[in-house]
Structure formats: C-alpha cells, structure tokens
C-alpha cells in the first residue's frame with residue numbers, strides 16, 4: 211500500500227463570537243493552506259465595502275467556492291501541518307452534529323474548545339464540555355482566545371484555566387492543554403506569541419500535532435463481521451465460505467481465527483474473492499470469502515477475529531451513549547432490536563444514567579430518552595454480543611437501535627458492564643414472587659403420577675426426524691400410563707421460520723420466552739412435556755432451561771450437533787429409528803430418576 215499522509219478530524223466548539231471562525235481562518239492562513247491571493251482578495255473586498263476584515267468572511271468565501279465544486283460540505287475546512295492533514299469541523303447545529311457524530315457519518319478524533327478571555331466561561335462552554343464527554347473524545351485542547359482584550363494578562367488566563375478545569379474534572383474530562391491565544395492576531399496559533407512570554411507551552415498547531423493518532427484501519431486488530439455463510443454447489447464439495455467485509459486489520463491464509471460470541475476456533479484455509487483469483491491475504495475495506503481448515507457451523511452475525519490479537523468484549527451488558535431519533539421515547543425495559551456490525555439481537559435499556567438534550571445542550575436526570583436527546587444508558591442484550599469500544603474500533607463499537615422496523619437511534623459503546631443483575635433473573639424473581647403455590651408439592655404429584663415432571667427438547671437440523679421421534683416418544687410414554695404431552699409448536703409459531711409479518715430477531719426471542727413460560731407451567735403441573743425445535747443454540751437453550759427451572763429440562767440432539775457446545779444430554783443419529791430413539795430417551799429418563807427403573811428397556 212502506498213504511504214498515505216495521516217489525516218485527523220478535529221471539531222471546533224465554543225460559545226458564539228468567542229472566535230471559532232477566526233481561529234480556523236488563522237490556522238488556514240498561517241499554515242499556507244489557502245489558494246494564492248485569497249486573503250488579499252477578501253481584504254480588498256472588505257475595504258471596498260468599508261467593512262473591517264474578518265476571518266469568518268474568508269471562510270465564507272471558501273465555502274462558496276467549495277459549494278460550486280464537487281463537495282458541498284460547508285462545515286469543513288482543510289489545512290496541513292508538516293506532520294499531517296487536518297479536517298476541521300465547525301459544528302453548525304448541535305442536533306445535526308451530534309447525530310452525525312453518533313451515527314458515524316462524521317468522526318472527530320480531537321476537539322478544540324474556544325473560550326473568550328474577555329467574556330469568560332459561558333453556559334455554552336460547559337455544555338460543549340459535556341458534548342465532548344458524550345462523544346468520548348479524549349484529545350481536547352482549550353483555547354483561551356482574545357487575550358489581547360485582557361492585555362495578555364497571565365492572571366486572567368490562569369483563572370479561566372482553573373475554573374474550567376474544575377468543571378471538566380467534575381464531568382470526568384481531562385483536557386490535554388490550555389493555550390492562551392489571540393486568534394485574530396495569530397498569537398500562539400501557529401507561532402509563539404511575543405505578547406505572552408510567560409507562556410512556555412505549545413501553540414495550537416503544536417497541540418494538534420501532539421495528539422496521538424490511531425493506527426490506519428489495516429494496521430489495527432482484525433475484525434470481520436460474518437455477513438453470510440455460503441456452500442459450494444459443486445458435486446461432493448462440502449466446503450463453506452464465510453463471507454463478510456474486513457472492517458479492520460488483515461488476515462492471511464493459515465491464521466488461527468476465533469468466532470465471537472460463540473468462541474469457535476478454526477484456521478483460514480483459503481481466501482476467495484468474488485471476482486478474482488485466490489489470494490493469500492485480505493485487509494481492511496475488502497469483502498472476502500474465507501474457507502476454514504475444519505468444517506464447523508456458525509450463524510451470520512459472529513465476528514471473526516484473530517486468536518493472537520486482542521479479542522473484542524463478549525458480554526450481555528454495556529454502557530453506551532445513544533442519540534435518539536424515534537417518535538416514541540426510548541424507555542427502560544422495552545425490547546428493541548440492536549444491530550451491531552452484522553449481529554442482530556433483542557435489547558433492553560436496563561438503566562438510563564443521564565440525558566442530554568441536543569438542542570439546548572441541557573442535561574437532566576430522567577428515566578427515558580426523548581427524540582433529539584442523547585442518553586447515557588446501560589443496555590442489556592438477550593444473548594451475548596461481541597463488540598469493541600467505539601473509541602478503539604468504530605465498526606464494531608457502534609450500533610443502531612430499531613423500533614418498529616425503523617432505525618430510531620444510533621449509539622457508541624463506552625464500556626462493558628459486569629454485574630449479576632440481568633433481565634431474565636429479574637423477570638423470574640418477579641414471577642416467583644407473584645406465584646401463589648398450592649399445597650400439593652411436586653413430590654406429591656410425582657407419587658400420584660408415577661413419574662417426575664420434565665421438559666424434553668428435541669433439537670437438531672431440519673428434516674432429521676425430530677418430530678417423528680417426539681411423537682413416537684409421546685405415544686410410548688402414554689402407553690406406559692404417563693402424563694405426557696407433545697407440544698407441536700411449529701417453526702413458524704416459534705418465529706424461527708421466515709415470517710414477514712414479524713421481526714425475526716424479536717419474534718424468536720419472544721416465542722422462546724413464551725415457550726419457556728408455557729413449559730414451566732406444564733412441568734409445574736407434573737407433566738412430561740415434549741417439544742422439538744430446529745437448531746437451537748446454547749444460549750437459547752439456557753433461556754428455556756432457566757425459565758423452566760426448578761423443573762428439569764433434557765435436551766436430545768438428532769444428527770450432527772451444530773450449535774451446542776454444552777447442554778446436550780443425548781445424541782441420536784440422523785433419522786434414527788423410532789424404537790431405538792425411544793429406548794435411549796427412556797434410559798436417560800430412568801437414569802435421571804424421572805421414570806422408575808422398571809421401564810429400562
């Protein structure tokens with residue numbers, strides 16, 4: 211790859227008239243980033259109109275020019291230092307700005323915060339501090355401007371620095387530096403100021419150059435969210451292609467890879483491109499299809515990473531900031547759909563920690579997030595998800611929230627959250643609390659019925675004889691005089707099959723929860739309940755078992771076990787004969803003391 215010049219996006223914020231445009235204009239002029247004669251032309255124009263020259267006019271003139279060109283982007287200015295290229299974003303409206311920043315349309319790696327030394331710290335100066343924190347921008351410099359208006363007095367600068375530092379510390383933000391400047395005159399912008407010999411620190415340009423830059427995408431750790439899994443169609447060709455876009459890093463043939471959240475490991479056998487020859491390597495920005503050394507099964511949505519590199523977080527809880535655009539407010543405990551890279555999972559807000567109104571930039575303490583507000587929230591997903599922190603890797607650290615088929619919010623992940631509280635446990639606690647137990651104990655029922663209760667889940671691939679075995683088992687147990695019921699819940703009812711009237715991600719979760727509750731009810735009444743479910747994964751099994759608890763759940767897998775690392779009690783071969791299958795399942799139930807030993811066949 212050709213050596214590229216480093217680029218850094220910087221956002222500039224500050225109260226109106228504190229000198230943002232002037233500072234940007236001055237940076238452009240002092241770094242020689244303007245077209246020849248531009249400044250002179252604008253100055254002449256001012257003279258003709260008998261107006262004093264303003265750097266803001268200079269920026270306006272540039273904007274007009276840009277608008278005629280290809281990019282109509284009025285809020286950006288470009289300048290170069292010896293070290294790198296800068297793009298300065300002058301945030302016009304806060305709503306647009308926050309939306310763009312959080313949705314990933316724009317990304318600021320550093321911020322300049324301008325405060326007028328003469329006017330002092332304004333409410334807006336504080337609000338901007340909040341915004342920086344919400345966006346998680348770590349590289350922040352505060353420019354105390356218009357020092358000429360306070361006679362370049364060190365005491366004024368030190369007082370503002372002390373006061374503003376105190377405020378920033380309260381919101382947990384640590385600015386890199388404070389620079390006393392007179393933007394209009396160029397003091398400490400790109401050169402040291404003769405007027406402020408008492409200041410020995412870096413000028414604004416030096417501060418910017420000093421901000422550390424993230425490595426380019428291809429040099430970061432490898433992340434490839436799995437978009438789809440294709441099978442070769444050739445005769446007897448059993449290979450599978452894992453397809454996706456490499457978001458960051460590089461991967462080579464022979465690399466050991468891990469798929470998360472499942473944790474499955476494998477090794478890259480080949481890298482195929484859709485319209486090209488086989489290659490040895492794929493890197494950030496490329497879409498590729500990879501084959502693996504050993505055959506295995508995963509679902510789309512997993513993130514492929516390298517075993518030798520820093521792994522992403524795998525968790526069901528994280529803290530994030532969301533920018534909310536939904537018509538209905540974002541509320542606690544309602545189920546939304548979370549999309550992060552190619553993963554889609556049900557999610558709830560377990561806690562709203564803090565809310566900031568994007569229009570007024572006023573922060574408040576409330577338990578929901580309205581349209582055009584930014585909420586710092588704890589999210590809980592219904593299954594583990596793999597993610598990075600937005601500050602480390604944007605592609606796997608940002609997400610969108612879907613409410614009623616519409617993207618209603620965008621978020622950036624700030625940190626994983628580790629605690630034992632989870633929505634399922636809370637739900638079960640509530641259920642148990644509200645449950646009026648009868649005087650007949652499970653032991654009484656077992657005595658009377660001649661067996662204990664159980665939920666038997668028969669799982670495996672589609673069309674492997676699961677339903678036939680389930681029904682045969684029901685009949686056999688019924689013949690033995692047991693209280694048994696086959697719950698013929700179809701894939702469609704379970705939300706597992708394509709059903710366009712329902713959101714599949716949420717539908718499946720809802721259906722499994724209902725099934726778990728139903729199972730709990732039926733096993734609580736002393737029944738042996740049998741059901742069959744196609745391709746249930748470890749986590750979904752866990753959900754069923756937890757809901758059915760304290761009653762027991764047995765899992766029988768038919769055919770190749772594709773999605774379960776644990777939790778299978780019995781494996782049957784594909785299309786196993788009903789008689790054989792029943793014998794094995796009954797043996798299992800006898801060993802587990804659900805049935806008496808006399809039934810051991």
Ligand SMILES: Nc1nc2c(ncn2[C@@H]2O[C@H](COP(=O)(O)OP(=O)(O)O)[C@@H](O)[C@H]2O)c(=O)[nH]1
Nearest residue numbers: 226227228229230231232266356392393394395
């Ligand atoms: N005296 C003085 N005036 C300045 C300085 N920097 C900016 N200004 C003036 O402050 C006013 C507002 O500046 P501007 O850059 O448009 O502020 P913005 O609203 O933050 O973009 C303009 O009249 C500038 O000329 C400075 O260092 N000293």
Ligand SMILES: [Mg+2]
Nearest residue numbers: 230231232266
């Ligand atoms: Mg301005």
